[in-house]
Amino acid sequence: MRYQPLLALSACVLCAPAFATQYLSAEQAQQLMFPDATAFRPQPLALNAAQMQQIEKLSGLPARSVNWRVVGAYKGDALLGYMVLDDVTGKFELISYAVGLNPDATVRQVEVLAYRESHGGEVRLPAWRRQFVGKSASGGGLTVGEGIANISGATLSCTHLTDGVRRIAAIAQVMLKK
Amino acid sequence: MIRRAQPWLGTLVEVTIGAMGGAAPDPQNPADLQAANQLINLAFAQIGQVQRLMSFHDAASDVSRFNRAGAGEVLPVDPHTWDVFQLAQRISDSTEGIFNIACAPRLVAWDCLPSPASARPVYEPSTAVLRCEEGSMVRKLAAGWVDLGGIAKGYAVDLAVEALRAAGVTSACVNAGGDLRVLGAEAWPVAIRDPLAPFRTARTVQQGDGAMATSAAYFSAKRHAGQQVCALVDGRTGEPLPGRSSITVQAPRCAVADALTKVVVATAGTQHPALRAWDATAFII
Numbered sequence: 086m087r088y089q090p091l092l093a094l095s096a097c098v099l100c101a102p103a104f105a106t107q108y109l110s111a112e113q114a115q116q117l118m119f120p121d122a123t124a125f126r127p128q129p130l131a132l133n134a135a136q137m138q139q140i141e142k143l144s145g146l147p148a149r150s151v152n153w154r155v156v157g158a159y160k161g162d163a164l165l166g167y168m169v170l171d172d173v174t175g176k177f178e179l180i181s182y183a184v185g186l187n188p189d190a191t192v193r194q195v196e197v198l199a200y201r202e203s204h205g206g207e208v209r210l211p212a213w214r215r216q217f218v219g220k221s222a223s224g225g226g227l228t229v230g231e232g233i234a235n236i237s238g239a240t241l242s243c244t245h246l247t248d249g250v251r252r253i254a255a256i257a258q259v260m261l262k263k
Numbered sequence: 264m265i266r267r268a269q270p271w272l273g274t275l276v277e278v279t280i281g282a283m284g285g286a287a288p289d290p291q292n293p294a295d296l297q298a299a300n301q302l303i304n305l306a307f308a309q310i311g312q313v314q315r316l317m318s319f320h321d322a323a324s325d326v327s328r329f330n331r332a333g334a335g336e337v338l339p340v341d342p343h344t345w346d347v348f349q350l351a352q353r354i355s356d357s358t359e360g361i362f363n364i365a366c367a368p369r370l371v372a373w374d375c376l377p378s379p380a381s382a383r384p385v386y387e388p389s390t391a392v393l394r395c396e397e398g399s400m401v402r403k404l405a406a407g408w409v410d411l412g413g414i415a416k417g418y419a420v421d422l423a424v425e426a427l428r429a430a431g432v433t434s435a436c437v438n439a440g441g442d443l444r445v446l447g448a449e450a451w452p453v454a455i456r457d458p459l460a461p462f463r464t465a466r467t468v469q470q471g472d473g474a475m476a477t478s479a480a481y482f483s484a485k486r487h488a489g490q491q492v493c494a495l496v497d498g499r500t501g502e503p504l505p506g507r508s509s510i511t512v513q514a515p516r517c518a519v520a521d522a523l524t525k526v527v528v529a530t531a532g533t534q535h536p537a538l539r540a541w542d543a544t545a546f547i548i
Contacts, residue, residue, distance in 0.1 A: 104454075104462065106277075108268050117300055177462065180275075197268035197275060202462055236441070236454050236464075246270045 105201040114196045118185035119158035119165050128157045144255035164188050169253045173245040178202045180246050190257035195250055265299040271310045272416050274440030278306045281434030306423035313419035316344045317411045330379045330408045337402045345399045347418050354522045357537040361529045362522050363498025365392040367410035373492040386501045416442045417521025444474040444517040458509035465548045474517035478524035479509040497529045504528045514543035
């Protein structure tokens with residue numbers, strides 16, 4: 086068993102991130118967004134062509150996917166809101182995030198779940214990854230531990246993320262609004 | 264250590280709580296986690312407030328209202344916006360105008376910012392566009408647009424850190440895409456990107472109580488109408504400052520560190536008198 090993580094790491098050298106942080110699991114995010122909820126129920130969405138068109142018109146962005154991961158938050162039978170999970174990829178980055186929505190489809194909160202950067206061959210660099218070795222890895226992802234560096238450097242634009250939030254707000258308007 | 268990230272101010276903002284009331288929160292303890300998350304919410308609320316007040320992109324912000332105003336108009340703005348305008352003016356004065364928030368028309372012309380109106384003012388480095396007046400009022404002195412992109416992120420970080428301090432946090436770090444501030448005696452490791460290979464770490468520095476801001480053109484540089492442009496502008500000439508190096512300024516306040524990076528980029532040196540005047544130091548990679 087103890088060799089498995091090493092094998093996984095070496096197999097992943099080409100796709101390993103240069104800078105990466107895991108902030109929250111989906112379960113932690115839903116708890117954070119809806120602390121009063123007593124139940125969370127998966128309510129996946131499948132969009133039809135007309136709905137996708139409507140979403141594109143509302144957001145000014147391609148609807149991108151037919152299927153969306155949605156969780157309903159309930160207190161007893163009362164609906165508190167929804168959380169939509171999504172990933173966006175930019176030229177250099179992959180961001181997993183969650184959007185909390187009120188029943189009226191307004192955005193309540195946006196939380197980044199995980200952030201990864203990669204850039205071709207440069208992702209081979211093990212220096213950054215080495216920081217994570219030996220740190221807690223509960224839930225299969227990397228967990229922030231003591232001593233993990235902040236990054237200072239020019240801002241990587243998060244246009245893809247803000248577009249993603251806008252798209253989800255439109256999906257909520259069309260599909261979830263009560 | 265409990266850390267979260269949200270998108271604000273066009274970048275990812277990270278808030279990390281290292282210790283509250285002198286003790287590190289235990290992520291496995293629900294009470295600790297809840298307390299830390301409430302503090303992090305408080306910090307993000309400060310950042311959100313700065314975005315609402317000072318975004319160039321939001322038509323309802325103080326900055327957008329100012330940009331739409333005609334020459335001679337006097338506008339009320341939020342005290343925070345007034346503070347940032349005032350600080351920007353003082354930094355501009357101490358840097359011979361290298362730092363100038365009125366260079367926004369250039370950034371719009373280069374498609375680094377969206378155009379707030381159809382009539383485009385021309386950037387004239389020697390013309391003052393804005394004056395802070397009593398009672399949180401600002402006067403538009405001449406046609407022009409201002410952008411607080413070079414200072415507001417730092418100011419937002421300062422506000423968030425002050426809110427955490429007031430709420431009893433003893434160790435924290437707030438990082439808005441490279442403009443960061445550490446609260447507390449304990450130093451935090453900060454990886455500085457390599458400007459020639461931005462996905463690598465060029466250097467790791469230990470940042471104690473205080474702020475650090477890093478500026479470089481590697482993500483914003485592009486060609487526009489045959490000219491190499493980027494989001495950094497020399498306020499004296501309105502010319503872009505592409506360059507291949509990375510500039511880091513350390514100062515007590517993040518707003519000051521953020522603004523002074525432009526001075527170091529423009530002068531390609533770390534000895535400008537404004538740095539000492541603002542209790543700042545700089546290094547170039």
